[in-house]
Structure formats: structure tokens, C-alpha cells
Amino acid sequence: MKILIAGSTGNTGLRLTRQLMEAGHEPIAMHRASSDISKLPDGVATREADLTQLDDDICAGVDAVVFAAGSGGDTSEEMTDKVDRDGAIALIDHAKAANVQRFVMLSSIGADAPDPDSDLFHYLKAKHDADEHLQASGLEYSIVRPVALTDDDGDRDVKLGDDVDPEGTAARGDVAAVLARAVSDDALRNKAYRMESVG
Known part of the structure; x- marks a missing residue:
């Protein structure tokens, strides 16, 4: 499959x-x-390409798209909206117009119901809005919501679902493996799920 990765670097x-x-x-x-x-x-x-100014043909010729981008923890609320919400939404729309088979979204735990009292509320609300847009888009999708990320590679022993420990951690290598799996695994199709590393 040809797979476009936003946030590849x-x-x-x-x-x-x-x-x-x-x-x-x-x-x-x-x-x-x-x-x-x-x-x-x-x-x-x-x-x-720049997520804040996407060309119409950004998704041309690809079978799937993975959104693994992020504005970063030190950016302004305005940039968070431009990248994590508006950029993601624009990429979803371009993917749909290009008849992409599946769109995989790297989201975050808490994005399903952002807590207004959380320091991350603005970020989680941006993620929430993008996730909602994807779910309503008509595209086949998979939304991965990991707990706190570590820079470890992990050992691919992961837990997916609602019984994930919200205080746990997710190795970036394991997150990448789940995103890669979600591109073609029908067991993960049209689902949003939490994720943690348990190994």
C-alpha cells in the first residue's frame, strides 16, 4: 500500500x-x-507540504493516510488549532476527495471527552474536533488514543480498548506499530480505542 504519513519526521x-x-x-x-x-x-x-496550507492534490495516488503530526507542547493555542484541528480536518477532506481507503488518526487519551480543568484542555479539544470530523467523514478510519508517550521502542505487547490504565505509558515504537497495523487491519476499522504498552 502507498501510505501518506503526516508527521513523518x-x-x-x-x-x-x-x-x-x-x-x-x-x-x-x-x-x-x-x-x-x-x-x-x-x-x-x-x-x-504544510498542514496549514495543503494543496488539493496532497493525497493523490495514496491508499491510506496516517496523521501522526502534532503542533508540539510548547506552541500557542492558535498553532495547536491550525495543526491539530484545522490541518487534520483539511487532510481528512483531501483524503476523502482522493478516495483514500483508510485514514488513521494518532489522537490522545482524553480526546473523547476533554476535561475543561485539564492543562491540556485546548489540545485535547482540538484533537476531539478532528476525531469527530473523521468519524463523520464517511472514510474508513481508525483512531488511536495512547496514554502518556515515552521514547522507548517497546516490545509490541500492547493493550487496546476501554480498560487501558489512564496513568500508564505507551512506547512510541509500540504506538507506531499500532498505527501501521491499523492501516489494513479490519479488526480496527471504524473504531476509536485507547492504547497502552504493557510489556
């Missing part, structure tokens, strides 16, 4: 790109002009 996106290549897929690493693409795997296809 991030900590999770790099792992995802590598795992998809190893699985025989053809990842297309979407990146901004200013992004450091030197750590991407050799031979990976790239597609320059």
Missing part, C-alpha cells in the same frame, strides 16, 4: 515510516520545507 512518525517500509508498504513521508528529513529511511518517497 517526528519521534513517532520516523518509527512508523521505518516499520511500514519493513512491512513491504510504500510510505510517503509528508514534510514541511523546513523539516529535517535526514533521519528518514533511505529510499523513502517524500512529499513536501
